[in-house]
Amino acid sequence: DAKTTQPPSMDCAEGRAANLPCNHSTISGNEYVYWYRQIHSQGPQYIIHGLKNNETNEMASLIITEDRKSSTLILPHATLRDTAVYYCIVRPAAQKLVFGQGTRLTINP
Amino acid sequence: DAGVTQSPTHLIKTRGQQVTLRCSPKSGHDTVSWYQQALGQGPQFIFQYYEEEERQRGNFPDRFSGHQFPNYSSELNVNALLLGDSALYLCASSLVAGVENIQYFGAGTRLSVL
Numbered sequence: 001d002a003k004t005t006q007p008p009s010m011d012c013a014e015g016r017a018a019n020l021p022c023n024h025s026t027i028s029g030n031e032y033v034y035w036y037r038q039i040h041s042q043g044p045q046y047i048i049h050g051l052k053n054n055e056t057n058e059m060a061s062l063i064i065t066e067d068r069k070s071s072t073l074i075l076p077h078a079t080l081r082d083t084a085v086y087y088c089i090v091r092p093a094a095q096k097l098v099f100g101q102g103t104r105l106t107i108n109p
Numbered sequence: 110d111a112g113v114t115q116s117p118t119h120l121i122k123t124r125g126q127q128v129t130l131r132c133s134p135k136s137g138h139d140t141v142s143w144y145q146q147a148l149g150q151g152p153q154f155i156f157q158y159y160e161e162e163e164r165q166r167g168n169f170p171d172r173f174s175g176h177q178f179p180n181y182s183s184e185l186n187v188n189a190l191l192l193g194d195s196a197l198y199l200c201a202s203s204l205v206a207g208v209e210n211i212q213y214f215g216a217g218t219r220l221s222v223l
Contacts, residue, residue: 032209043113043199043214044152087151093210096142096165097201099151 003027004088009104018075020103022088025069030092033064035073037084038102044087047073078107111136113202113215121221122190130185130218134202140164141183142212143175144199152199158183159205187220195222 005023012018024033032051036044048055048062050071055062061074075082087102114133122128134141140159144152154167158177172188181202187194197219201212 034211036214041146041197041217041219043201043216046211046213049209049211094203094205095210096154096157096167097144097152097212098154099144101151 003031003090003098004100006086006088006100006103008101009106011106011108012075012078014080014107014109015077018078018082018105018107020073020075020086020088020105021070022073023070024088024090027068027090028092031090032093033062033068033071034089034091034097035060035062036087036089036097036099037082038087039081039084044099047086080107080109083107113200113213115198115200115215115218117218118216119219119221121223123223124190124192126190126222127186127188128190128220130187130198130200130220132183132185132200132202132215134181134183134200135213138202138204138213139181140203140205140210141177141181142201142203143183143185144201144214145169146197146199146217148196155185190222192222195220 034049035047038044050062064071085102142157143155146152157165161177177183197217199217201214203212
């Protein structure tokens with residue numbers, strides 16, 4: 001079973017920041033937080049990951065709370081192409097990915 | 110730099126038949142994982158191959174088997190196909206020595222069983 005809880009759906013206006021929450025209250029010390037997204041039944045696309053510290057790359061930012069029990073993925077300037085299902089996954093490195101239902105993010109013009 | 114490639118993209122089979130799906134990992138990767146994604150669901154882990162051996166396996170019957178070749182490419186075989194095997198089959202590759210072991214996915218093979 002997935003170890004994360006995400007809202008089933010969210011909406012965001014184009015050009016605004018999209019903030020996607022994820023609860024992982026049972027996370028263990030050796031488990032990373034990974035975010036993937038899947039656009040229209042294509043293969044999942046890796047976005048970002050982190051262990052303790054906040055992370056940023058060219059796609060997004062990942063904010064992890066100090067107790068590591070929750071995190072937020074931030075897409076700073078959402079575009080229509082960001083419409084997708086976003087998956088938050090926690091696991092030790094080298095283990096299988098366990099996908100939940102994810103959050104269906106819709107970017108509105 | 111080619112990413113993960115899968116073939117074929119689409120496949121139609123009938124119940125009871127056997128199917129083989131193929132995956133070439135991202136350049137430099139040595140580990141291949143296979144996932145099944147039914148319509149409307151998240152991907153489910155089938156198994157993972159490293160050094161030509163199955164290292165981890167999900168809750169799938171023995172009808173699902175695999176192979177990894179010396180060049181790290183992989184095949185997924187499904188025997189005695191059932192209607193419920195209709196799904197998107199995804200291959201992901203990674204580097205076992207990579208600290209965070211990020212998996213990168215191919216576009217998938219869509220299998221329809223009639």
